[in-house]
Amino acid sequence: xxxxxxxxxxxxxxxxxxxxxxxxxxxxxxxxxxxxxxxxxxxxxxxxxxxxxxxxxxxxxxxxxxxxxxxxxxxxxxxxxxxxxxxxxxxxxxxxxxxxxxxxxxxxxxxxxxxxxxxxxxxxxxxxxxxxxxxxxxxxxxxxxxxxxxxxxxxxxxxxxxxxxxxxxxxxxxxxxxxxxxxxxxxxxxxxxxxxxxxxxxxxxxxxxxxxxxxxxxxxxxxxxxxxxxxxxxxxxxxxxxxxxxxxxxxxxxxxxxxxxxxxxxxxxxxxxxxxxxxxxxxxxxxxxxxxxxxxxxxxxxxxxxxxxxxxxxxxxxxxxxxxxxxxxxxxxxxxxxxxxxxxxxxxxxxxxxxxxxxxxxxxxxxxxxxxxxxxxxxxxxx
Amino acid sequence: xxxxxxxxxxxxxxxxxxxxxxxxxxxxxxxxxxxxxxxxxxxxxxxxxxxxxxxxxxxxxxxxxxxxxxxxxxxxxxxxxxxxxxxxxxxxxxxxxxxxxxxxxxxxxxxxxxxxxxxxxxxxxxxxxxxxxxxxxxxxxxxxxxxxxxxxxxxxxxxxxxxxxxxxxxxxxxxxxxxxxxxxxxxxxxxxxxxxxxxxxxxxxxxxxxxxxxxxxxxxxxxxxxxxxxxxxxxxxxxxxxxxxxxxxxxxxxxxxxxxxxxxxxxxxxxxxxxxxxxxxxxxxxxxxxxxxxxxxxxxxxxxxxxxxxxxxxxxxxxxxxxxxxxxxxxxxxxxxxxxxxxxxxxxxxxxxxxxxxxxxxxxxxxxxxxxxxxxxxxxxxxxxxxxxxxxxxxxxxxxxxxxxxxxxxxxxxxxxxxxxxxxxxxxxxxxxxxxxxxxxxxxxxxxxxxxxxxxxxxxxxxxxxxxxxxxxxx
Numbered sequence: 001x002x003x004x005x006x007x008x009x010x011x012x013x014x015x016x017x018x019x020x021x022x023x024x025x026x027x028x029x030x031x032x033x034x035x036x037x038x039x040x041x042x043x044x045x046x047x048x049x050x051x052x053x054x055x056x057x058x059x060x061x062x063x064x065x066x067x068x069x070x071x072x073x074x075x076x077x078x079x080x081x082x083x084x085x086x087x088x089x090x091x092x093x094x095x096x097x098x099x100x101x102x103x104x105x106x107x108x109x110x111x112x113x114x115x116x117x118x119x120x121x122x123x124x125x126x127x128x129x130x131x132x133x134x135x136x137x138x139x140x141x142x143x144x145x146x147x148x149x150x151x152x153x154x155x156x157x158x159x160x161x162x163x164x165x166x167x168x169x170x171x172x173x174x175x176x177x178x179x180x181x182x183x184x185x186x187x188x189x190x191x192x193x194x195x196x197x198x199x200x201x202x203x204x205x206x207x208x209x210x211x212x213x214x215x216x217x218x219x220x221x222x223x224x225x226x227x228x229x230x231x232x233x234x235x236x237x238x239x240x241x242x243x244x245x246x247x248x249x250x251x252x253x254x255x256x257x258x259x260x261x262x263x264x265x266x267x268x269x270x271x272x273x274x275x276x277x278x279x280x281x282x283x284x285x286x287x288x289x290x291x292x293x294x295x296x297x298x299x300x301x302x303x304x305x306x307x308x309x310x311x312x313x314x315x316x317x318x319x320x321x322x323x324x325x326x327x328x329x330x331x332x333x334x335x336x337x338x339x340x341x342x343x344x345x346x347x348x349x350x351x352x353x354x355x356x357x358x359x360x361x362x363x364x365x366x367x368x369x370x371x372x373x374x375x376x377x378x379x380x381x382x383x
Numbered sequence: 384x385x386x387x388x389x390x391x392x393x394x395x396x397x398x399x400x401x402x403x404x405x406x407x408x409x410x411x412x413x414x415x416x417x418x419x420x421x422x423x424x425x426x427x428x429x430x431x432x433x434x435x436x437x438x439x440x441x442x443x444x445x446x447x448x449x450x451x452x453x454x455x456x457x458x459x460x461x462x463x464x465x466x467x468x469x470x471x472x473x474x475x476x477x478x479x480x481x482x483x484x485x486x487x488x489x490x491x492x493x494x495x496x497x498x499x500x501x502x503x504x505x506x507x508x509x510x511x512x513x514x515x516x517x518x519x520x521x522x523x524x525x526x527x528x529x530x531x532x533x534x535x536x537x538x539x540x541x542x543x544x545x546x547x548x549x550x551x552x553x554x555x556x557x558x559x560x561x562x563x564x565x566x567x568x569x570x571x572x573x574x575x576x577x578x579x580x581x582x583x584x585x586x587x588x589x590x591x592x593x594x595x596x597x598x599x600x601x602x603x604x605x606x607x608x609x610x611x612x613x614x615x616x617x618x619x620x621x622x623x624x625x626x627x628x629x630x631x632x633x634x635x636x637x638x639x640x641x642x643x644x645x646x647x648x649x650x651x652x653x654x655x656x657x658x659x660x661x662x663x664x665x666x667x668x669x670x671x672x673x674x675x676x677x678x679x680x681x682x683x684x685x686x687x688x689x690x691x692x693x694x695x696x697x698x699x700x701x702x703x704x705x706x707x708x709x710x711x712x713x714x715x716x717x718x719x720x721x722x723x724x725x726x727x728x729x730x731x732x733x734x735x736x737x738x739x740x741x742x743x744x745x746x747x748x749x750x751x752x753x754x755x756x757x758x759x760x761x762x763x764x765x766x767x768x769x770x771x772x773x774x775x776x777x778x779x780x781x782x783x784x785x786x787x788x789x790x791x792x793x794x795x796x797x798x799x800x801x802x803x804x805x806x807x808x809x810x811x812x813x814x815x816x817x818x819x820x821x822x823x824x825x826x827x828x829x830x831x832x833x834x835x836x837x838x839x840x841x842x843x844x845x846x847x848x849x850x851x852x853x854x855x856x857x858x
Contacts, residue, residue: 069457076461077501080494083468087483093387095476098469099392103766106473109466115459170392171732244384339556340488344495351495354525355502361518362506 001337002037003263005317006126011229012332013325015091021316023081025308029196030075031052035146036197037064037071038115039190040226042143043124046137056135059215063204065126068119076112090160093323104175108152115145121122147190154186161322181248184241191237192311194230195279198223202286202297224283227300231280245318264317272310278303388716390729391476394751398763399473401756405693408470410688410811412463414579417572417687419456419500421580422448423527423787425609429522434516435750440598446511453485453508475757478702479709481586485550486540489560493536499529524820534576538569545627545698551705567622574616579657582680589673596670603671610660614651617645628704630695630791630846639792642696645689650716652686699792700826700844708794709846710754715798719843723800725750740812743823761813779807780829784836787845795842800833 006014044055055061068187086094098105119142125135157163159177171176201224205215266349289296396404426445433441471479483490505523511519526621539560543550550559584606588599624632656679663671671679702709712720726749733752739745750760755767762768771779782789784803786796796803804824812821 070501070509073457073461073501075507075647077494077497080465080497081491083465083610084483084487084490084494087480088487091480092391095472095480096391098472099394102394102473106466106469109462109469113459113462116462120454120458148526158677166392167730167732171734171736173734255682263704335484335487338485338488339485340492340560344488344492347492348495349528354499354529358499358506358522358525361508363512365510365514 004267005320010329010333011235012336013089013139013329015336016085016332017316020085020089021312023078023085025312027075027311028308029076029200030071032193032196033200034075035067035190035231036193037148037201038119038139038143038146040194040197041068042136042139043186045132045139046212048132053214059205059211060201060216060218062126064203065122067204069116069123072116072119074236083228085363086184088332089187089328090319090323090325091328093160093163096163096166097156098177100166100169101156101177102175105152105156107150111145111148115142115149118142118145118316131281138214150187150189154182156190157319158185159183161319163323181241181244182245188237188241191230195227195234195300196304196308197299197328198227198230198283199279199297202300206297220286220289224285224287226285228280231276233282235276268310268313268317270310272307272314275303275306275308275310278309302359388720388728389477390711390731390753391711392731393434393756394473394768395756395759398760400758400764401696401761402758403472403764405467405474406692408686409695410482410684412460412467413691415456415460415463415683416534417576418579418583418818420432420527420530420573421576421578421609422452423585424577426452427520427523427527427581428609429605430516430520432605434520437500437502438601440594440602441503441605443594444584444588444602445708447591448584449508449511450660451583451587453504455489457504467769473532475709475711481666481703481707482540482544482689484558485559486543487800489536489540489556492535495538496529498531500526503529531573534572535569538572539565542568544655544701544703545631545694547704547706558665563626564623567619567626568809571616571619571623574612574619576614578814579680579683579687581606581660582676582683585676586672586673586680588717589671589676600670602668604667604674607660607671613653613657613660616657620650627697628846633694634697635701639696642693645692645696646686648687649686649693651842652682652689652818654685656682700778700787700794700846708797709787710757710797712754712794712797714842714844717795719836720797721799721842723799724803725753729753738749738817740819740821741823743825744812744821746801746807747807750798750806750808754797755806771810772814776811779810780804780833783807784833785840787843788840791845793845793858795840795844796837800837801831802831803831803837 011073041061044058044061048054098313106236116366118138122135122139122142145229156180159169160179164178165177178287202219202233205219210364279300280297280303285299286296305331404576426449429438429441429445429448433437433445468479471605507514507519507522507526511522514522539562542564543559543562545804546562546564550560550562567687579819585603586593588606589603591599594602624635630638636645637643659679698704698709700708702711704713707713708717726746729749733748735740739748751761751767752844758765759770760766771782774782780803783796783806784800786793808821808824815821
């Protein structure tokens with residue numbers, strides 16, 4: 001029986017690939033929050049609704065606006081590690097794609113800076129009323145900035161897989177890589193970001209102090225609808241993307257699409273599907289829950305982790321089917337001997353402990369602050 | 384001898400030198416990053432003053448200053464950091480690739496400190512008002528230590544480029560990391576960091592609302608105290624100069640007009656800041672207005688820019704000393720490309736091939752693209768036509784064939800006689816305003832002479848090799 005990924009690879013290559021994938025998942029979690037969160041904020045600021053509390057003033061929009069700057073920082077910081085490891089694993093492929101897209105790729109940086117500052121502007125509006133005419137363009141522009149980044153990364157990734165097109169693309173000086181895979185892949189990512197954002201927001205709203213009834217309603221109604229919608233749409237878009245891949249793979253010989261199956265693809269597809277099912281069950285149960293307790297969020301959380309793991313590996317398996325890195329195995333083995341790993345491990349453990357302490361210290365202070373506030377309320381008879 | 388060469392697509396930046404592109408972004412990032420590092424330390428100091436009751440206004444400053452730190456450094460500082468990676472890939476993927484290969488675990492270590500910075504920083508930003516002084520101080524210390532450590536790690540990697548030390552022979556990562564210029568540059572940058580943070584603090588203090596002049600003066604006097612460390616900068620500068628290779632040092636001290644000018648610029652700007660700090664702030668002689676504080680920050684930016692330009696420039700002809708030339712060709716590959724031709728196997732066609740009237744000029748354009756375009760333009764910034772404008776045809780051929788001896792900060796020409804002649808023809812054609820017709824030059828005697836010059840020049844650099852202890856070695 002053929003070995004399952006990553007056991008089918010030499011240890012050094014498998015090791016670096018696993019590190020890349022694990023750190024990529026960390027980046028994807030925050031990135032999905034940013035992408036879906038900004039799209040949601042754009043939506044609710046364009047269509048505030050006619051309810052007594054407009055959508056952009058409700059707990060979900062409030063929590064997203066409040067935490068978006070941190071989420072962007074976290075997405076950028078968590079993106080450093082996969083950016084490092086992808087250079088080790090795929091080097092020439094990654095670099096060449098960057099170079100071929102040139103200024104079109106580099107412009108992503110000022111656009112991300114703009115998006116980041118716009119999000120701070122949106123955050124500053126949380127405590128005061130601003131006109132829709134002022135609000136909507138800002139949030140739409142912020143969302144557009146992050147959508148542009150998503151498009152750029154998707155294009156960069158797909159270009160890195162298509163070495164045959166590089167000389168011609170370079171000669172044209174086009175700075176855009178066109179492929180039938182681009183749109184379905186990008187849309188799949190965008191749709192798939194909503195279940196992640198919904199889950200993170202659900203955990204946040206569980207602790208939302210102001211407007212507990214509204215928060216409960218969001219957690220048990222709005223977020224499950226968003227997550228389930230995202231899951232269904234993702235499944236459909238995944239089908240479309242698969243067809244696009246198969247057409248590309250078989251375009252040269254005119255044969256009907258044939259799915260290249262192996263044990264690794266089966267296993268990780270099953271993992272992703274299992275995660276999808278767990279998420280769906282979890283969100284459906286949440287809809288009928290009395291309140292959005294922590295326990296009811298465990299199942300969709302577990303499902304999301306499985307889906308992210310499965311999809312991330314599938315993504316990589318597709319890349320490995322198009323990019324032969326056999327020639328790099330020796331180089332990966334040499335790099336593993338380059339030194340500094342133990343320093344990384346020691347400091348990583350120390351810094352994880354420091355981060356945990358920071359979070360614990362703040363959580364303790366928040367608890368003390370809430371207890372003090374409720375104590376004051378009881379004293380003043382406001383309960 | 385190497386038998387293959389990795390070709391990457393090379394982009395054109397018009398009349399702008401690629402070094403300017405990476406330099407511009409790099410200077411901005413270094414300035415903001417060093418501000419963030421110094422700010423961490425300054426904030427710890429102000430927190431201590433606040434919690435011990437030594438300054439009634441310290442807490443107000445703290446909260447305002449931290450907002451500036453978050454809004455500037457956490458956004459632009461962070462993104463320009465990632466931008467540096469992207470830009471370096473655009474300019475020299477082999478340089479960044481080699482650095483990643485050697486130091487990826489230490490870069491990963493730096494990344495763990497970034498994570499601490501973000502968590503501690505945002506925790507303070509969001510929750511400082513409900514935290515006890517003890518926890519506030521602990522968070523600020525976490526942030527300050529983490530940001531300093533991010534400097535620690537990147538400083539080792541960057542300084543290795545110029546002074547790789549024993550790593551060249553041993554390939555030991557720690558020998559490369561703790562290289563000869565590591566400590567002087569680390570301490571120097573630490574002092575620069577607190578200097579920048581102090582100067583920005585003076586701007587912020589002037590911008591804080593509802594503070595009377597005596598309160599501002601008191602805060603400015605406190606914020607200026609770390610500037611006293613600037614007195615160590617001359618000593619550290621001398622130590623750094625002593626640690627770098629002889630040829631690099633000679634360019635800074637008169638050997639290269641550009642390097643010497645920028646070096647004088649950074650020294651002059653630093654001196655002005657230091658003198659003003661001594662007289663105006665530390666001795667409380669003058670009140671530092673917002674405009675003055677902003678001007679001082681601009682001077683600090685200029686000093687940073689000039690200093691970084693010098694640091695990058697004195698690496699020539701290398702981007703990684705003894706390992707990779709500025710044009711991303713290794714010392715061993717020069718020999719291979721001399722034999723095979725530098726663009727024989729280049730898979731990337733010219734974008735504007737139709738503009739050239741013959742194959743020789745097209746070849747020249749490809750050779751220029753591969754070997755020269757990283758530092759030069761044809762007729763823009765640092766343009767080859769300007770630099771070779773006074774040379775005859777014969778001088779062009781010889782000077783390019785013997786490039787590393789024409790100018791010791793140039794790498795050896797990594798191509799054969801046909802490559803040399805094609806570049807010479809390209810430059811001559813450009814100076815002649817790019818006529819639609821141009822004869823090819825394939826005189827066998829000329830090519831034989833060029834080959835002879837290439838052999839005489841050899842494939843070794845024009846500068847002497849230096850060991851970790853500074854001993855010059857014969858090539």
